[in-house]
Amino acid sequence: MERVIFHVDVNSAYLSWEAVYRIQHLGAGKDLRECMAAVAGDAALRRGIILAKSIPAARCGVCTGDTVFEARQKCPELVLVPPNYHLYETCSAALFRILRTYTEYVEPYSIDEAFLDMSSTRELWGDPIHAAEQMAGEIRETLGFTVNIGISSNRVLAKMASDFTKPDRIHTLWKEEIPEKMWKLPAEKLFFVGNAARKKLYLLGIRTIGELAAADERLLRLHLKKQGEIIWRFANGIDESIVAAETPPNKGYGNSTTIPFDVTDEKTANLVLLALCETLAARLRADGVSAGAAAVEMKTDNFVCSRRQKVLLERTDSTRELYEAAVRIFRELWNGEPIRHLGVHAGKISRAPQMHQISLFEEQDGEKQRQLDRAVDAVRARYGMDAVKRAAFLQSPIDHMSGGISREKWKPDYRVLGLL
Numbered sequence: 001m002e003r004v005i006f007h008v009d010v011n012s013a014y015l016s017w018e019a020v021y022r023i024q025h026l027g028a029g030k031d032l033r034e035c036m037a038a039v040a041g042d043a044a045l046r047r048g049i050i051l052a053k054s055i056p057a058a059r060c061g062v063c064t065g066d067t068v069f070e071a072r073q074k075c076p077e078l079v080l081v082p083p084n085y086h087l088y089e090t091c092s093a094a095l096f097r098i099l100r101t102y103t104e105y106v107e108p109y110s111i112d113e114a115f116l117d118m119s120s121t122r123e124l125w126g127d128p129i130h131a132a133e134q135m136a137g138e139i140r141e142t143l144g145f146t147v148n149i150g151i152s153s154n155r156v157l158a159k160m161a162s163d164f165t166k167p168d169r170i171h172t173l174w175k176e177e178i179p180e181k182m183w184k185l186p187a188e189k190l191f192f193v194g195n196a197a198r199k200k201l202y203l204l205g206i207r208t209i210g211e212l213a214a215a216d217e218r219l220l221r222l223h224l225k226k227q228g229e230i231i232w233r234f235a236n237g238i239d240e241s242i243v244a245a246e247t248p249p250n251k252g253y254g255n256s257t258t259i260p261f262d263v264t265d266e267k268t269a270n271l272v273l274l275a276l277c278e279t280l281a282a283r284l285r286a287d288g289v290s291a292g293a294a295a296v297e298m299k300t301d302n303f304v305c306s307r308r309q310k311v312l313l314e315r316t317d318s319t320r321e322l323y324e325a326a327v328r329i330f331r332e333l334w335n336g337e338p339i340r341h342l343g344v345h346a347g348k349i350s351r352a353p354q355m356h357q358i359s360l361f362e363e364q365d366g367e368k369q370r371q372l373d374r375a376v377d378a379v380r381a382r383y384g385m386d387a388v389k390r391a392a393f394l395q396s397p398i399d400h401m402s403g404g405i406s407r408e409k410w411k412p413d414y415r416v417l418g419l420l
Contacts, residue, residue, distance in 0.1 A: 013111070033055070050066045055167065082412040085411075099135070192234060253284060281373065291317065309329070317373075
């Protein structure tokens with residue numbers, strides 16, 4: 001029996017969720033989805049990027065990833081809304097609760113989209129289109145926002161189908177529909193084809209997905225390596241991957257931040273690295289894993305990016321040990337140019353018990369340090385992340401728990417915004 005895979009994607013998720021919240025809970029009379037509106041970070045903190053936009057704003061040329069300045073150039077009347085990740089997590093959880101009532105095989109793909117294997121539910125929910133209509137209707141009526149649903153026999157075709165006409169639409173893309181519905185699209189519309197791959201394909205004279213499907217697979221592999229083989233298979237509708245109901249374990253952990261000002265001295269840079277290691281190491285400990293490698297990434301004020309990684313002598317989840325490794329790597333990486341962005345990453349992740357080699361010259365007791373880390377984690381979990389703060393951050397503009405979702409994005413103050 002042919003598989004039935006759904007890809008469910010919330011339409012303009014961040015903006016839709018904000019619009020519904022303002023209408024249903026704050027009594028707003030204006031629906032952000034129907035006007036020139038977008039969700040964007042704070043430009044004053046150098047995080048002014050468009051995260052989601054309304055359909056009217058998209059018609060004006062506003063794109064996700066635009067800077068606020070670029071978006072306002074295209075659409076001067078654009079209404080900007082600050083991010084609210086607390087709201088997004090709440091809405092996402094409500095969405096997934098509904099999806100899991102239709103099948104146990106639900107794989108989150110992001111906070112606002114998921115794959116569902118509906119193969120064994122035909123007797124329960126009927127025809128796939130009917131099931132999708134019922135699912136979309138329940139989400140619309142219960143939660144107030146809309147979704148697109150793509151239906152096919154595999155994941156990549158279902159995702160392609162959900163990206164057809166929006167919003168609040170259901171599309172199929174069965175194997176026999178590929179030539180009519182997919183092959184005429186530009187090559188860059190294919191899943192897994194980014195800007196770099198598009199340029200290489202154009203140089204090869206490949207401009208549509210159909211031309212990609214008909215191309216010589218060996219030629220694609222020669223020019224695009226493994227990616228060439230993958231996108232050739234996708235263009236021909238081939239994808240054997242399954243819908244994984246359980247999220248696979250992380251192969252790496254990362255944490256980065258765009259600093260509100262250019263960093264020009266090592267002391268401040270080290271403070272940023274310490275703040276990043278605080279949150280990164282806490283995530284490792286929360287997941288019960290340790291890292292065998294550390295990396296530092298850096299972006300200068302001229303947007304020049306660099307990265308360096310080193311294998312650690314021992315696997316660790318210690319804030320202090322990760323920080324010391326990050327500082328060593330940073331000193332080798334930095335040439336003195338002003339820095340606007342820093343990141344720390346942990347790799348070679350393992351769940352195996354840590355083995356600590358005691359050194360005759362070790363200055364600190366490693367076991368005591370690990371106990372201290374866990375005690376701090378427990379206090380922060382119970383009383384908030386600001387309950388314990390290192391003295392080095394007391395008079396510093398650097399947030400002591402930097403990276404990830406910044407504070408101003410987590411839960412905006414609606415009183416300041418004039419909505420309460």
